Amino acid sequence: MKFLLVYGTTEGQTQKVAGFVAQQLAQRGHRTEVLSAIDEAAATIDPRGFDAVIVAASVHAGHYQSAVTHFVSKNLAAIKARPNAFLSVSLAAAAGADDDDAQGLERCVAAFTQQTGWTPRTIHHVAGAFRYTAYDFLKRWAMKYIAHRKGGPMDTTRDHELTDWEDLARFVAGFLEHFESARPAAG
Numbered sequence: 001m002k003f004l005l006v007y008g009t010t011e012g013q014t015q016k017v018a019g020f021v022a023q024q025l026a027q028r029g030h031r032t033e034v035l036s037a038i039d040e041a042a043a044t045i046d047p048r049g050f051d052a053v054i055v056a057a058s059v060h061a062g063h064y065q066s067a068v069t070h071f072v073s074k075n076l077a078a079i080k081a082r083p084n085a086f087l088s089v090s091l092a093a094a095a096g097a098d099d100d101d102a103q104g105l106e107r108c109v110a111a112f113t114q115q116t117g118w119t120p121r122t123i124h125h126v127a128g129a130f131r132y133t134a135y136d137f138l139k140r141w142a143m144k145y146i147a148h149r150k151g152g153p154m155d156t157t158r159d160h161e162l163t164d165w166e167d168l169a170r171f172v173a174g175f176l177e178h179f180e181s182a183r184p185a186a187g
């Protein structure tokens with residue numbers, strides 16, 4: 001099968017998540033075209049040429065990347081017409097997050113759904129990363145403060161990845177299972 005995976009990333013973790021998902025799909029014999037939502041190719045790609053669409057984006061101050069919102073809005077009918085999934089990357093999805101974090105994520109998804117008109121068939125929350133080495137002074141300070149409040153990593157000399165890769169591999173396997181069981185049996 002042929003998958004289209006369009007992602008938005010600000011510091012790079014969602015790009016890594018997208019690459020991992022494509023690699024997992026390849027291991028199971030599927031091809032994936034991976035595109036950043038800000039690539040020129042994402043402006044012209046037609047999801048109708050694919051069997052399924054996965055969209056991934058990360059949360060920054062309660063919002064996903066606008067290029068992702070734009071891509072989904074523009075291709076809404078084609079995305080809705082095939083198996084689809086949304087990967088939401090955030091720190092609120094990390095292990096140990098509290099009820100406030102969960103409610104915050106629900107609000108992000110609700111706003112995204114309202115803006116795009118897309119209710120993904122599957123939504124999977126992925127824990128992101130503290131990429132201190134990619135932040136400017138202000139961001140580093142703000143993220144360290146958040147880490148302090150939430151009991152997160154505070155060593156700003158390096159990055160801290162909270163992504164649970166095994167959980168993500170299970171998501172891919174589950175998505176494929178659901179997809180394959182929905183196909184009519186051959187013969």
Ligand SMILES: Cc1cc2nc3c(=O)[nH]c(=O)nc-3n(C[C@H](O)[C@H](O)[C@H](O)COP(=O)(O)O)c2cc1C
Pocket residue numbers: 008009010011012013014015058059060061062063089090091092093127128129130131139143
């Ligand atoms: C400036 C900034 C704002 C953020 N805002 C949120 C937020 O509102 N909620 C959340 O759960 N995570 C938030 N995060 C964490 C990101 O979602 C997390 O670092 C993610 O891994 C970023 O993915 P990316 O590298 O693909 O952009 C924020 C991170 C930064 C740097």
